[in-house]
Amino acid sequence: MASMALTTGTAQAIVGGNPASTKDFPWLLSFEQLIQRSDDTVASWAHECGATLVGPNKALTAAHCVPGLIPDRARVVQGRDKTSSRDGKTVKVDSIWSHPEFDGIPANGNDVAVLTLRESLPGPYLTIASADDADLYTSGQQATIAGWGAVRSNGRLSGQLRAAQVSVYSEEACAEDYPTDEPRNGQFCAGFPEGGVDTCQGDSGGPFIVDGKVAGVVSWGNGCADHGSAGVYANVATYAPLLRHQIGDVPAEETVRAG
The missing domain is CATH 2.40.10.10 (Trypsin-like serine proteases)
Known part of the structure; x- marks a missing residue:
């Protein structure tokens, strides 16, 4: 996901990603x-x-x-x-x-x-997204996530920078993953319905990058890369x-x- 993966309120490497270098980031x-x-x-x-x-x-x-x-x-x-x-x-x-x-x-x-x-x-x-960047949040939009966090739920931090790609969810798909705790106040979801790729513990605060801009900030989520639990990000354009x-x-x- 692109979340704090684990439990809401804790800090969250990239699950399903590949080793990366800060030379590229x-x-x-x-x-x-x-x-x-x-x-x-x-x-x-x-x-x-x-x-x-x-x-x-x-x-x-x-x-x-x-x-x-x-x-x-x-x-x-x-x-x-x-x-x-x-x-x-x-x-x-x-x-x-x-x-x-x-x-x-x-x-x-x-x-x-x-x-x-x-x-x-x-x-x-990196430039932050603005109100003029609504296209960055279109359902299906591809984005890059990167961080040094865990590679599985409840795992130890990997300590190695990793990166991956995920897709932006529609508001409806996001609400389906979180029916009792629908993301609000400037949030959006991203990942894949089947899971497999997400942020995790230690990735919190990192960027959600679309077209060379910071469109989101890793915030929270249920588990890491679980089926039916997208990552949740702060919508930078909102703020x-x-x-x-x-x-x-x-x-x-x-x-x-x-x-």
């Missing part, structure tokens, strides 16, 4: 947080979610990836194919903006956030005015060109 970031787990004596940096570089010092992610998070305990990594390596450029987070109406439950929508970084990262930067206010102006020559 230079704007894809690993969003790390300083965490001290129960069996650790000290806190350590660990991959928690995905993020997308949408400006020199701006990254788009999911609101459910940042609740209560202190900027000093957050950073992004650019150019790292395996989370276990030390490759790439690491930049700390300066501030975090989360949608003001996000209530902590991804299924209720508004699941978008913007990270302001302490220093700029080199482009290209474009708010997001653009946070991102600011981006040099056109540094953005990825659609198509």
Whole structure:
């Protein structure tokens, strides 16, 4: 799917995908947080979610990836194919903006956030979808998903960047998969009716890419790549005015060109 796969409200590599390189996705970031787990004596940096570089010092992610998070305990990594390596450029987070109406439950929508970084990262930067991009959400539209998450439900994070392609669902098909919890407040579904390809734990916050634009943000879903359980994404075009206010102006020559 393209969701937080597992249970609503948890962070979610790509199920059914193939190994990929950040050389092909230079704007894809690993969003790390300083965490001290129960069996650790000290806190350590660990991959928690995905993020997308949408400006020199701006990254788009999911609101459910940042609740209560202190900027000093957050950073992004650019150019790292395996989370276990030390490759790439690491930049700390300066501030975090989360949608003001996000209530902590991804299924209720508004699941978008913007990270302001302490220093700029080199482009290209991925352009966010706008109200003029309704065609990006047409049923059957092909999209790319990518991330470092698990490759099966309840599995451990793969740690290897993977990518896959999924299809946008119609609103009717999305409602069929979630009859009692129909995605709303700027959400849409994608995947395949038979399952097999989806995002999973550790992919949350990552991009849903159509025609060189960020059309969605990995949000939630039931399981990972299960039959009849599409991935659910935040609709970036719905939140474009708010997001653009946070991102600011981006040099056109540094953005990825659609198509």
